[in-house]
Amino acid sequence: MRNVPLSSGRRPWGSLLLWGWRLEIALTVSSLIVLAFSEEIGSGGPAIVLALAALVLKVRPELRKDLARHMLENRHERWIHGAFWHCAIVGRNGDVPRVNRSAPLPVGRRYLISLPPGLYGEALANRCPELAATLGVREVRVKALPQSARYVELAVIWSNPFPQSIASPLLRQRHTSLWQPLFLGVGQDGLPVSIGLPEHNLLIGGEPGSGKSVALSTIVGACALDPSVHLTLLDGKQVELAAWSLVADEFVGSDLDEAVQALEGLRDVMDERYATLMATRRRKVGESDPEGLHVLVIDELAFYLRGGKKESRERFAELLRDLVSRGRAAGIIVVAATQKPSHDIVPTWIRDLFSFRLAMRCTSSDASDTILGQGWAHQGYSAASIDPTLRGVGYLLAEGGTPVLLMTPYLSDDDVDELALRSFEQRGGV
Numbered sequence: 001m002r003n004v005p006l007s008s009g010r011r012p013w014g015s016l017l018l019w020g021w022r023l024e025i026a027l028t029v030s031s032l033i034v035l036a037f038s039e040e041i042g043s044g045g046p047a048i049v050l051a052l053a054a055l056v057l058k059v060r061p062e063l064r065k066d067l068a069r070h071m072l073e074n075r076h077e078r079w080i081h082g083a084f085w086h087c088a089i090v091g092r093n094g095d096v097p098r099v100n101r102s103a104p105l106p107v108g109r110r111y112l113i114s115l116p117p118g119l120y121g122e123a124l125a126n127r128c129p130e131l132a133a134t135l136g137v138r139e140v141r142v143k144a145l146p147q148s149a150r151y152v153e154l155a156v157i158w159s160n161p162f163p164q165s166i167a168s169p170l171l172r173q174r175h176t177s178l179w180q181p182l183f184l185g186v187g188q189d190g191l192p193v194s195i196g197l198p199e200h201n202l203l204i205g206g207e208p209g210s211g212k213s214v215a216l217s218t219i220v221g222a223c224a225l226d227p228s229v230h231l232t233l234l235d236g237k238q239v240e241l242a243a244w245s246l247v248a249d250e251f252v253g254s255d256l257d258e259a260v261q262a263l264e265g266l267r268d269v270m271d272e273r274y275a276t277l278m279a280t281r282r283r284k285v286g287e288s289d290p291e292g293l294h295v296l297v298i299d300e301l302a303f304y305l306r307g308g309k310k311e312s313r314e315r316f317a318e319l320l321r322d323l324v325s326r327g328r329a330a331g332i333i334v335v336a337a338t339q340k341p342s343h344d345i346v347p348t349w350i351r352d353l354f355s356f357r358l359a360m361r362c363t364s365s366d367a368s369d370t371i372l373g374q375g376w377a378h379q380g381y382s383a384a385s386i387d388p389t390l391r392g393v394g395y396l397l398a399e400g401g402t403p404v405l406l407m408t409p410y411l412s413d414d415d416v417d418e419l420a421l422r423s424f425e426q427r428g429g430v
């Protein structure tokens with residue numbers, strides 16, 4: 001890494017102190033001007049001016065809010081600037097990074113920072129633990145901004161983003177649309193993390209008890225509450241997805257031959273859809289098309305790929321590969337969960353076709369890499385580093401970005417039963 005002068009430099013008193021207190025100084029100077037001219041405008045003048053100012057603030061709540069927001073932002077700005085000084089985080093000219101804007105986060109606050117010459121994002125990121133200790137907060141993170149290397153986003157986190165459990169928003173919803181972003185969980189900054197499932201497939205992996213089936217419930221719930229979505233459910237354990245069988249076109253338990261038949265049926269649906277798309281001169285199934293999305297959900301994928309007769313499991317693997325690779329434009333989505341998707345369990349040629357990956361806690365960085373892809377653990381994104389007491393936390397890798405740590409919402413058995421019944425009613429069931 002490049003050597004950057006982070007620990008020495010002079011303090012530009014003017015820019016730090018005066019700029020940081022600009023609003024307060026402006027208000028004080030205005031009051032002094034009023035006082036200075038009090039003789040000209042009479043002894044009651046200042047009182048009248050102040051009363052008028054108070055009246056304006058009273059009748060214009062938006063001005064009041066603006067003033068309060070400015071004062072809050074100034075206070076935060078001074079707080080962050082102070083920490084930069086205490087940690088001697090300065091550029092080549094001795095200037096500290098400047099806070100341009102800030103905005104609240106559910107568990108802290110984020111700041112748009114412009115870096116002085118000689119300082120760059122990675123160097124600032126390396127000082128995050130020191131900044132967090134100086135500020136007395138849980139964590140400080142730096143995110144590079146694609147627009148310009150001169151700016152970074154600094155997230156200061158002071159509350160726990162991952163509580164014991166997160167309530168599922170599905171419980172408040174009467175119906176959903178799978179064409180809209182699907183809420184998958186809450187990220188490290190407390191903000192919601194969503195994915196767009198159409199035209200994607202999702203693979204979930206992780207050690208036993210890490211929260212794969214609960215994550216699947218969230219996805220199946222969002223699918224079930226959209227009456228236009230068809231569901232095919234395969235569950236090697238039977239009990240995890242059984243509650244949703246009420247709303248599924250097909251539910252298969254621990255029977256490999258039945259699972260092969262279900263995939264054959266789905267492959268026929270896919271071929272029919274492509275024939276219809278050809279006939280109607282369309283390239284893919286869209287939101288307003290009558291076909292609707294068809295979601296294949298598989299829990300305990302390894303059961304179907306490793307169990308039963310060799311001939312059946314090879315047939316299963318081939319059908320799955322076909323659905324994952326050709327299903328996109330036909331509106332067929334595959335979501336699968338497995339404990340360890342290593343090549344001896346899930347063939348690499350199937351695993352690599354899943355564009356979205358969710359790695360719940362794993363026992364080793366190698367296991368994490370088998371889910372997210374080679375090299376992520378080395379870059380600091382390893383699901384083995386997740387606290388084992390935190391269930392439902394995992395790294396989501398979506399569409400070529402960097403993995404994002406999130407916690408999925410929790411659905412109890414009663415919640416699942418309630419949602420399944422609600423979905424059944426939405427679909428016209430009696």
Ligand SMILES: Nc1ncnc2c1ncn2[C@@H]1O[C@H](COP(=O)(O)OP(=O)(O)OP(=O)(O)O)[C@@H](O)[C@H]1O
Nearest residue numbers: 165207208209210211212213214391392408409410
């Ligand atoms: N998002 C979550 N929030 C809170 N608790 C969770 C969450 N996800 C899972 N848990 C807890 O962890 C337990 C195990 O979760 P789950 O059954 O989903 O694990 P799994 O990864 O599917 O395990 P297995 O591989 O054995 O099937 C749940 O019963 C629940 O107590």
Ligand SMILES: [Mg+2]
Nearest residue numbers: 212213240299
């Ligand atoms: Mg499970």
